[in-house]
Amino acid sequence: MQKSEITAPVIIRQPKRNKWISEDAKWAFLLLIPLFVGIGLIYFSTIFGFVMSFTSWDIVRKAEWVGLDNYRTLASDELVWKAMRNTLVFLLISTPAKLIIGLALAILLNQKLKGISFFRLTYFFPTACSVVAIALVWGYLYGTDGFLNTLLQDIGLSKVYWMDENHAMGSIAIMSVWGGMGYIALLFLAGLQNVPTEYYEASYVDGASKLRQFWNITLPLLTPTTFFIVVTQLIAAFQMFGEVYLLSGPLDSTLTIVQYIFNEAFQGFRMGYASALSYVLILIIFLITIVQLKLQKKWVHYDL
The missing domain is CATH 1.10.3720.10 (MetI-like)
Structure with a gap:
């Protein structure tokens, strides 16, 4: 009577991954950078324009705070x-x-x-x-x-x-x-x-x-x-x-x-x-x- 052969389990090694961020996520963030920059510029210009509406500024000289004078x-x-x-x-x-x-x-x-x-x-x-x-x-x-x-x-x-x-x-x-x-x-x-x-x-x-x-x-x-x-x-x-x-x-x-x-x-x-x-x-x-x-x-x- 032949003894049954016992095969050792096959261990499949998974590729090492960065525990913080995957390679796909890196590319995703990289491709989203222009979008974030564009949105940031929009918000910056919006806030900057709102602050400038309370000043007197001719680009060359320093802006002078005038409060609500422009709106009046x-x-x-x-x-x-x-x-x-x-x-x-x-x-x-x-x-x-x-x-x-x-x-x-x-x-x-x-x-x-x-x-x-x-x-x-x-x-x-x-x-x-x-x-x-x-x-x-x-x-x-x-x-x-x-x-x-x-x-x-x-x-x-x-x-x-x-x-x-x-x-x-x-x-x-x-x-x-x-x-x-x-x-x-x-x-x-x-x-x-x-x-x-x-x-x-x-x-x-x-x-x-x-x-x-x-x-x-x-x-x-x-x-x-x-x-x-x-x-x-x-x-x-x-x-x-x-x-x-x-x-x-x-x-x-x-x-x-x-x-x-x-x-x-x-x-x-x-x-x-x-x-x-x-x-x-x-x-x-x-x-x-x-x-x-x-x-x-x-x-x-x-x-x-």
């Missing part, structure tokens, strides 16, 4: 109120126009037609253009002897001074609508394609017209998209700068609050006053956004 000055500064008024005019013209035109374009581009992708690309193309290029083109169109005035004269109408004190802000708002409606249309198009077709089929069986379907199905289910567009466009309107910097009207007729901050900081070198203006703008945007978030519960629907 801006409350009585006529240019601040004019800049805010111009910003509101731009907002009230451009934002509703972008919403209406963008939604209309999205409905047209949502049709199942041959070559519809070409038209979607065409309407989105202005969004990909730089602000400088758009301003140069529209500057030519708005010229005294530019394309628009030539067209008006050809049909028997008189010239319009598009960039004078009375028309400049509206003209820039029209330019902004042309440049941004493709992006709005793209967002609405994505929202339209996410609306379940079952709702339309059920309403068709019930005899609902196209207008009734649009009013009772499409619009309610597009409210989340509309809410996102309204919030982002209002913030963008308050921060509008490039258009008015490149295509400005006379007598501060196109002066916006961000352009005024730029002028005070980098032309007048009043960094403390510019910081105070910046924080007032931040507060305005914050309050408007909070109000929108509170009101969304009353009109934003995620289901019928």
Whole structure:
């Protein structure tokens, strides 16, 4: 009778690991360093700007503490109120126009037609253009002897001074609508394609017209998209700068609050006053956004 052989257990040696941090964690921290640096710079600049808003500083000389003087000055500064008024005019013209035109374009581009992708690309193309290029083109169109005035004269109408004190802000708002409606249309198009077709089929069986379907199905289910567009466009309107910097009207007729901050900081070198203006703008945007978030519960629907 053969004796059974007893085999010794095989010991598998695990590779030695650092008890403090693994190799993968090291690489993770290394790759996150640029993110941490960026966030740190944002917080530093935010705190630094807030402290500077209580000082008088021209970059060259040492900052002088002035307390609330900058905030008292801006409350009585006529240019601040004019800049805010111009910003509101731009907002009230451009934002509703972008919403209406963008939604209309999205409905047209949502049709199942041959070559519809070409038209979607065409309407989105202005969004990909730089602000400088758009301003140069529209500057030519708005010229005294530019394309628009030539067209008006050809049909028997008189010239319009598009960039004078009375028309400049509206003209820039029209330019902004042309440049941004493709992006709005793209967002609405994505929202339209996410609306379940079952709702339309059920309403068709019930005899609902196209207008009734649009009013009772499409619009309610597009409210989340509309809410996102309204919030982002209002913030963008308050921060509008490039258009008015490149295509400005006379007598501060196109002066916006961000352009005024730029002028005070980098032309007048009043960094403390510019910081105070910046924080007032931040507060305005914050309050408007909070109000929108509170009101969304009353009109934003995620289901019928």
